[in-house]
Amino acid sequence: MARIGIIGSEGRMGQALARAIEQAGHQCVGGVDRGEDVAKLADGSDALVDFSAPAALKDNLHAAIGAGIPILIGTTGLETTHHEAIDNTARAIPVLQTGNTSLGVNMLAALVRQAASKLGPDWDIEIVEMHHRMKVDAPSGTALLLGEAAAEGRGIDLAANSERGRDGHTGERVEGAIGFAALRGGTVAGDHSVILAGEQERITLSHSAEDRMIFARGAVKGAEWLIGKEAGRYLMFDVLGV
Numbered sequence: 066m067a068r069i070g071i072i073g074s075e076g077r078m079g080q081a082l083a084r085a086i087e088q089a090g091h092q093c094v095g096g097v098d099r100g101e102d103v104a105k106l107a108d109g110s111d112a113l114v115d116f117s118a119p120a121a122l123k124d125n126l127h128a129a130i131g132a133g134i135p136i137l138i139g140t141t142g143l144e145t146t147h148h149e150a151i152d153n154t155a156r157a158i159p160v161l162q163t164g165n166t167s168l169g170v171n172m173l174a175a176l177v178r179q180a181a182s183k184l185g186p187d188w189d190i191e192i193v194e195m196h197h198r199m200k201v202d203a204p205s206g207t208a209l210l211l212g213e214a215a216a217e218g219r220g221i222d223l224a225a226n227s228e229r230g231r232d233g234h235t236g237e238r239v240e241g242a243i244g245f246a247a248l249r250g251g252t253v254a255g256d257h258s259v260i261l262a263g264e265q266e267r268i269t270l271s272h273s274a275e276d277r278m279i280f281a282r283g284a285v286k287g288a289e290w291l292i293g294k295e296a297g298r299y300l301m302f303d304v305l306g307v
């Protein structure tokens with residue numbers, strides 16, 4: 066049985082995670098939200114799981130280092146400076162950061178990587194996602210994870226080849242680009258499609274999240290897996306073996 070502390074405990078994911086921790090036979094030792102002391106939570110935990118906001122990240126990493134425990138970061142909307150902080154932290158403790166903790170999405174990413182590696186740049190790649198009306202970041206962390214998988218398969222750098230938020234006179238599509246489109250509405254837990262559009266044919270690889278418990282269960286698996294690991298930066302691919 067592991068003692069797991071939740072960052073963002075009153076949020077949609079925090080509440081789902083508390084249920085998943087109990088269902089897996091672990092102990093939810095408590096949680097923090099905005100303005101609360103994460104260092105104290107870390108001291109009583111075997112692992113921290115963070116589903117909060119990018120602004121909280123540096124304090125959360127600091128608390129995990131202070132307590133010498135692993136941390137799983139599910140928060141999305143991270144920028145370059147956040148990733149640099151994660152890389153630095155991963156020299157001291159095990160850190161798993163992912164845009165999506167579900168088995169299905171990580172399997173989808175593996176399929177996208179394979180498809181992109183076999184099909185040439187004449188197959189245009191577009192990533193479409195839809196989420197509930199409360200989501201604050203776009204593209205979703207999952208869309209970026211899928212974009213990274215496609216870019217890796219194709220052997221290109223995602224940042225240098227992304228096309229986001231087309232509007233107005235955009236000009237023709239750039240060959241080899243990876244496009245992103247984000248839809249928001251209702252209560253959608255998370256839908257993602259990767260479209261590979263070739264000459265007169267099209268492949269669509271999709272995942273639909275029916276309930277955010279899928280993310281919560283994946284996060285518990287990730288936290289279990291991280292406990293006792295060497296310092297380093299890990300992915301859900303390492304946990305799920307896909």
Ligand SMILES: NC(=O)C1=CN([C@@H]2O[C@H](COP(=O)(O)OP(=O)(O)OC[C@H]3O[C@@H](n4cnc5c(N)ncnc54)[C@H](OP(=O)(O)O)[C@@H]3O)[C@@H](O)[C@H]2O)C=CC1
Pocket residue numbers: 072073074075076077078079097098099100101115116117118120121138139140141142163164165166167206277280
């Ligand atoms: N990786 C994955 O598989 C998944 C990732 N996510 C991501 O997880 C994050 C949370 O999503 P969701 O639960 O829907 O969002 P919510 O807005 O429902 O919950 C976020 C929680 O974090 C709290 N919070 C905000 N700022 C801080 C802070 N500085 N320190 C501590 N807590 C803070 C909020 O408190 P307050 O209300 O006071 O601001 C709130 O309780 C998002 O980034 C989302 O994209 C979501 C699902 C799956």
Ligand SMILES: O=C(O)C1=N[C@H](C(=O)O)C[C@H](O)C1
Pocket residue numbers: 141164165196200204205206207208254255256
């Ligand atoms: O905010 C959400 O709800 C979700 N966020 C993650 C993302 O940004 O991809 C994962 C999931 O799609 C739900």
